[in-house]
Amino acid sequence: MKDIRFEGIGKAFPTRGGGQFVALDDVTLTVAEREFVAVVGPSGSGKTTLMRMAAGLDHPTSGQVAVGGKRVTAPGPDRAVVFQQFALFPWKTVRENIAFGLRCQGAPRAKQDEVVARYLRLMNMEGTEDRYPHQLSGGMQQRVAIARSYAIEPDVLLMDEPFGALDAQTRTVMQEELVRLTRREPRTTLFITHAVEEAVYLSDRVVVLARDPGRLREIVDIRPTRIAEGWDEMAIDAVMDLPSFTHLRTHVWRLLRDQIRPDD
Ligand SMILES: Nc1ncnc2c1ncn2[C@@H]1O[C@H](COP(=O)(O)OP(=O)(O)OP(=O)(O)O)[C@@H](O)[C@H]1O
Numbered sequence: 253m254k255d256i257r258f259e260g261i262g263k264a265f266p267t268r269g270g271g272q273f274v275a276l277d278d279v280t281l282t283v284a285e286r287e288f289v290a291v292v293g294p295s296g297s298g299k300t301t302l303m304r305m306a307a308g309l310d311h312p313t314s315g316q317v318a319v320g321g322k323r324v325t326a327p328g329p330d331r332a333v334v335f336q337q338f339a340l341f342p343w344k345t346v347r348e349n350i351a352f353g354l355r356c357q358g359a360p361r362a363k364q365d366e367v368v369a370r371y372l373r374l375m376n377m378e379g380t381e382d383r384y385p386h387q388l389s390g391g392m393q394q395r396v397a398i399a400r401s402y403a404i405e406p407d408v409l410l411m412d413e414p415f416g417a418l419d420a421q422t423r424t425v426m427q428e429e430l431v432r433l434t435r436r437e438p439r440t441t442l443f444i445t446h447a448v449e450e451a452v453y454l455s456d457r458v459v460v461l462a463r464d465p466g467r468l469r470e471i472v473d474i475r476p477t478r479i480a481e482g483w484d485e486m487a488i489d490a491v492m493d494l495p496s497f498t499h500l501r502t503h504v505w506r507l508l509r510d511q512i513r514p515d516d
Pocket residue numbers: 265266273275293294295296297298299300301302446
């Protein structure tokens with residue numbers, strides 16, 4: 253397992269007029285091995301840019317990103333990415349989609365079957381293995397995408413608004429599923445979201461970004477409270493009713509609220 257280190261990250265994009273737009277400024281952050289960190293921030297604060305740099309899809313203008321002590325220069329099999337849009341192969345079944353990365357790695361058929369069966373069970377999707385993506389709901393498709401990224405046992409999971417396209421009810425179910433999966437099989441995870449409740453419910457720590465330029469505003473530690481109060485053994489609605497949860501959510505929300513402009 254590996255950690256993710258952002259060290260003094262700056263990112264400037266060229267503007268049409270020949271100038272520069274500073275999207276991120278001096279962001280230093282470590283996601284420890286097996287830690288689940290959510291990043292929240294107003295629109296344009298650089299959340300996706302940060303994730304793309306960890307994925308190796310974009311590069312910092314200053315500073316560096318390292319995964320497991322190795323500088324990130326390109327995408328790699330040690331990092332799995334889950335995007336908002338369900339990026340499944342439409343011509344492959346659920347089973348083939350989940351097993352895809354394993355097959356590319358040359359895993360024997362028996363191992364592929366075992367892993368597919370395990371994730372179908374963990375994601376409550378048994379019986380769907382022979383269906384095609386168009387025969388599944390959005391929530392089910394995203395479960396397959398998550399199962400597929402876990403199946404290759406990456407050191408690092410990078411998720412950019414993975415539940416953003418789901419309806420509220422499905423989203424809640426998915427949050428519970430992800431909590432179950434992530435506590436059973438913890439991975440170093442960077443999770444980007446707009447949703448404060450989702451961030452507080454899922455994470456060990458919540459990173460709040462400010463914008464203009466994108467900077468680290470505050471890091472809120474959730475884990476001690478979650479462990480002390482046994483959130484992982486409770487249903488999501490029960491957790492969200494707890495005074496401790498409400499307190500943390502309000503704290504994060506206030507950090508965001510004073511940055512939101514009327515045109516957002
Ligand atoms: N390729 C690019 N060229 C120019 N500007 C860019 C580019 N990519 C991102 N930006 C700008 O950088 C800033 C940060 O973008 P980013 O998508 O990382 O923000 P975000 O916090 O993920 O936003 P949102 O919550 O709206 O998805 C934005 O102002 C965006 O317009």
